[in-house]
Amino acid sequence: xxxxxxxxxxIVNDDGYAxxxxxxxxxxxxxxxxxxxxxxxxxxxxxxEISVKITDSYDIDLQTATIDVEDFIGELSCLGLxx
Amino acid sequence: MIRKVAVTGLNAIDNPGPGVPVARSLRDAGxxxxxxxxxxxxxxxxxxxxxxxxxTIPYPSSGSSALLxxxxxxxxxxxxxxxxxxxxxxxxxxxxxxxxxxxxxxxxFLPDQSSFSQRExxxxxxxxxxxxxxxxxxxxxxxxxEVKKYFADNSKCVVKGxxxxxxxxxxxxxxxxxxxxxxxxxxxxVIMQKYIEGEEFNLVGMGDGEGGLLAAVPMxxxxxxxxxxxxxxxxxxxxxxxxxxxxxxxxxxxRGGFELEVIKSFDGRLNLIEVNPRLPAWTYLSxxxxxxxxxxxxxxxxxxxxxxxxxxxxxxxxVRCSWDLIVDESDFxxxxxxxxxx
Numbered sequence: 001x002x003x004x005x006x007x008x009x010x011i012v013n014d015d016g017y018a019x020x021x022x023x024x025x026x027x028x029x030x031x032x033x034x035x036x037x038x039x040x041x042x043x044x045x046x047x048x049e050i051s052v053k054i055t056d057s058y059d060i061d062l063q064t065a066t067i068d069v070e071d072f073i074g075e076l077s078c079l080g081l082x083x
Numbered sequence: 084m085i086r087k088v089a090v091t092g093l094n095a096i097d098n099p100g101p102g103v104p105v106a107r108s109l110r111d112a113g114x115x116x117x118x119x120x121x122x123x124x125x126x127x128x129x130x131x132x133x134x135x136x137x138x139t140i141p142y143p144s145s146g147s148s149a150l151l152x153x154x155x156x157x158x159x160x161x162x163x164x165x166x167x168x169x170x171x172x173x174x175x176x177x178x179x180x181x182x183x184x185x186x187x188x189x190x191x192f193l194p195d196q197s198s199f200s201q202r203e204x205x206x207x208x209x210x211x212x213x214x215x216x217x218x219x220x221x222x223x224x225x226x227x228x229e230v231k232k233y234f235a236d237n238s239k240c241v242v243k244g245x246x247x248x249x250x251x252x253x254x255x256x257x258x259x260x261x262x263x264x265x266x267x268x269x270x271x272x273v274i275m276q277k278y279i280e281g282e283e284f285n286l287v288g289m290g291d292g293e294g295g296l297l298a299a300v301p302m303x304x305x306x307x308x309x310x311x312x313x314x315x316x317x318x319x320x321x322x323x324x325x326x327x328x329x330x331x332x333x334x335x336x337x338r339g340g341f342e343l344e345v346i347k348s349f350d351g352r353l354n355l356i357e358v359n360p361r362l363p364a365w366t367y368l369s370x371x372x373x374x375x376x377x378x379x380x381x382x383x384x385x386x387x388x389x390x391x392x393x394x395x396x397x398x399x400x401x402v403r404c405s406w407d408l409i410v411d412e413s414d415f416x417x418x419x420x421x422x423x424x425x
Contacts, residue, residue: 024303
């Protein structure tokens with residue numbers, strides 16, 4: 001499966017926000033969203049691998065995690081934050 | 084080496100002049116800064132920590148010789164070595180006397196009249212065509228018949244004054260009223276520009292006068308006033324905006340500071356809607372991002388070698404504020420009578 005990556009210039013901060021240095025937009029991130037953003041920042045993981053990581057960190061099954069990750073990645077794509 | 088610099092544009096109202104932030108940038112770079120004011124209630128006059136001295140100068144309508152004469156007197160009194168003018172309406176006058184100023188020991192770093200006129204609002208379409216930059220349809224109008232002609236398709240448009248002011252108009256009566264208002268303030272022509280919806284970006288930059296770009300710091304407006312002026316903004320990295328600045332300076336051989344006003348339409352295009360021939364009121368943001376353009380202007384005016392500074396801190400914000408200065412009425416009276424504060 002394809003690896004997914006944030007576009008260049010997206011700064012992800014552990015305090016729970018991300019900044020797009022190309023547009024100046026900032027986004028608040030909570031809990032799993034922050035974890036997913038870190039995964040995407042690395043550019044080394046696909047949806048399944050990210051979902052497994054979320055399953056490990058939170059008390060949810062893989063199917064639910066996959067749906068949530070896909071939804072979140074869809075939102076990021078609409079915002080133009082992915083490569 | 085220049086140590087004492089004069090600046091104009093000390094008004095700091097809801098549509099502030101750039102003089103105070105330019106002075107602030109210069110002070111950060113270690114210069115002694117002198118203010119030049121047109122009116123007695125320009126707030127910068129009373130910023131004693133920022134400006135060591137302030138002098139009144141004649142309005143642009145008084146003509147270049149009156150300005151030169153007054154600046155000569157100020158030079159003799161205060162020893163200013165360089166001037167950074169910051170008002171659109173005064174720039175042409177300063178450009179016309181720049182050689183005379185130089186001969187009395189006051190340096191400037193300004194565009195020539197040709198470059199200056201190429202970015203006039205009524206020449207913007209031609210300039211953008213030459214540069215390969217997108218811009219909304221812009222026409223200059225001189226009477227109501229022309230207003231009606233260009234508003235025939237009844238679409239939303241922006242009406243702009245010759246030097247200042249921009250108003251989004253929704254119908255013909257709006258346009259006619261705004262045309263009358265701007266004509267009475269700034270004279271003709273009045274500019275009509277197709278309205279483009281989208282996100283607003285600005286860029287402060289500096290050209291070396293030979294087609295080279297010495298500085299470019301773009302920002303996104305994060306809050307605007309009812310006049311459309313940025314009340315807060317954030318520095319961003321945007322190669323397309325920097326490329327636009329490069330095209331502008333390359334095609335005009337721009338000399339000195341400038342500001343590009345840009346709207347990113349929903350189709351992703353960057354549309355240049357205006358070029359201001361001077362530094363903007365948010366110019367201190369660029370200094371805070373590591374690009375002190377007023378300092379670079381003074382060093383260029385001084386004949387020093389200035390290397391381009393195209394790297395800067397991204398994600399730095401400015402948030403404008405309103406702050407009451409408390410002044411003794413006697414200081415106001417003294418300045419009103421003498422035209423000087425020391």
